[in-house]
Amino acid sequence: MGKSVLYLAMSVDGYIADEQGRVDWLAGDGSQPDAPGSYPAFLNTVDAIIMGWTTYHQLITELSPDSWPYEGRPCYVVTHRQEEDQEEIFFWNGELTALVDKLKGEHEGNVWICGGASVAGQLLKENRIDKLWLSIIPTVLGKGVRLFPELFQELQLKLLDTEHWNGIVDLVYEKR
Numbered sequence: 001m002g003k004s005v006l007y008l009a010m011s012v013d014g015y016i017a018d019e020q021g022r023v024d025w026l027a028g029d030g031s032q033p034d035a036p037g038s039y040p041a042f043l044n045t046v047d048a049i050i051m052g053w054t055t056y057h058q059l060i061t062e063l064s065p066d067s068w069p070y071e072g073r074p075c076y077v078v079t080h081r082q083e084e085d086q087e088e089i090f091f092w093n094g095e096l097t098a099l100v101d102k103l104k105g106e107h108e109g110n111v112w113i114c115g116g117a118s119v120a121g122q123l124l125k126e127n128r129i130d131k132l133w134l135s136i137i138p139t140v141l142g143k144g145v146r147l148f149p150e151l152f153q154e155l156q157l158k159l160l161d162t163e164h165w166n167g168i169v170d171l172v173y174e175k176r
Contacts, residue, residue: 001104001105001108002047002048002103002104002105002106002107002108002109002110002111003104003110003111003130003131004100004103004104004110004111004113004123004128004129004130004131005042005045005110005111005112005113005129005130005131005132005133006113006120006123006124006129006131006132006133006134007042007112007113007114007133007135008113008114008115008120008133008134008135008147009023009026009134009135009136009137009168010134010135010136010137010147011025011136011137011139011140011141011144012136012137012138012139012140013140013141013142014146014147014148015141015143015144015145015146015147016115016116016117016144016145016146016147017116017117017144017145018141018143018144018145019143019144019145021054021058021145023058023063025137025139025141026137027137027166028137028138028165028166028167028168029138029166029167030166030167031166031167032165032166032167033166035165035166036165037135037165037166037168037170038133038135038163038165038170042110042112042133045109045110046070046073046109046110046111046112047073047103047107047108047109047110047111048073048074048075048076048103048106048107048109048111048112049070049073049074049075049076049111049112049114050075050076050078050092050096050099050100050103050111050112050113050114050119051075051076051077051078051113051114051115051116051119052077052078052079052115052116052118052119053077053078053079053081054115054116054118055114055115055116055119056075056077056079056089068088068089070088071088072088073088074088074090075088075089075090075114076090076091076092076099076103077089077090077091077092078092078093078096078099078119079091079092079093080093081093096119096122096123096126096128097122097123097126097128100113100123100128101128110131113129116145117145117146117147117149120147121147121148121149124148124149124151124155125149125151125152127175129175130174130175131160131172131173131174132157132171132172132173132174133170133171133172133173134170134171134172134173135168135169135170136168136169136170136171137168138167138168155175156175156176157173157174157175157176158173158174158175158176159171159172159173160172160173160174
């Protein structure tokens with residue numbers, strides 16, 4: 001059975017995008033500009049991807065408009081829009097927790113919760129995230145799209161690993 005992993009980058013003060021939804025600030029401090037970071041190794045562990053409509057739309061229009069960056073992996077876009085599925089991209093308008101449970105049962109590797117805040121928040125509230133892998137970007141935004149919603153109860157974590165690359169600190173947690 002696979003694990004659901006929230007792998008996201010955020011500012012030091014907990015934002016995953018600025019007020020306009022931009023992520024052009026997602027960079028290190030320049031101290032190791034050629035460091036690969038954790039992303040390539042993490043992506044090799046991913047069997048399936050879940051993301052919200054906003055993340056998907058930003059990918060195809062702004063971040064990677066000319067090529068799909070997750071080729072070879074099924075990607076489920078959570079949306080209320082009526083869209084036609086594509087070769088590896090499926091549009092899901094059902095229960096989010098059911099989708100996570102289904103994909104964890106079908107895959108041995110990680111099910112990447114790729115974004116955004118709404119999808120991550122719903123899954124955190126429903127206790128459906130097995131591991132949090134957070135890349136802390138050396139930037140303080142002050143305001144924007146906050147990663148963590150208000151939760152009904154405390155979510156206790158156990159630190160599994162830390163790494164740092166180019167001023168970016170990766171914190172890897174699992175639920176206690």
